[in-house]
Amino acid sequence: NAGVTQTPKFRILKIGQSMTLQCTQDMNHNYMYWYRQDPGMGLKLIYYSVGAGITDKGEVPNGYNVSRSTTEDFPLRLELAAPSQTSVYFCASSNLSGSSPLHFGNGTRLTVT
């Protein structure tokens, strides 16, 4: 049972480059989330989705875009990478129940130089 899978594990980008962080889950969860975690800090919500075709902004959405064309996949797009986006990115999912826990992936460590 794979759970939540994120790729790549590590990436170095130059300023202004773009990339897509991939996230897929095999638990048929409706809700999916993207968080970022800066060194020594807690997680901050970037975007979330309550189902295929539906996305919404979280606490820190600027500089990012998402899409949710299928239940399984929730990619995060960085269009013009900036040093402030250097962080560890975590994807998570949960089912429809309001009391269900989130399941996290192991993260993508991104450095922008």
Next chain:
Amino acid sequence: DAKTTQPPSMDCAEGRAANLPCNHSTISGNEYVYWYRQIHSQGPQYIIHGLKNNETNEMASLIITEDRKSSTLILPHATLRDTAVYYCIVRGFNAGNMLTFGGGTRLMVKP
């Protein structure tokens, strides 16, 4: 969602119980208390959650006060592998059931 307050760090001797407190005085009636932990830079790991009653699973126990304004996570026999940052989170039913992470408690289990 209600905010939580946790001590920034705690120590615990290996084999002893670790009791991690959390204050959530503004919690509302339909909000659950969740505990997660994060070991090194791995993804957060779900531990336990509860609404009103105390809960226990294979990892930990959760004690919620009667007024629900605070809770305690208990690791009954802490091991070195329990060294991690522990997050107490209050989660409601709004806005896609978002989890809002604070700073957490860094638990150091010592031999």
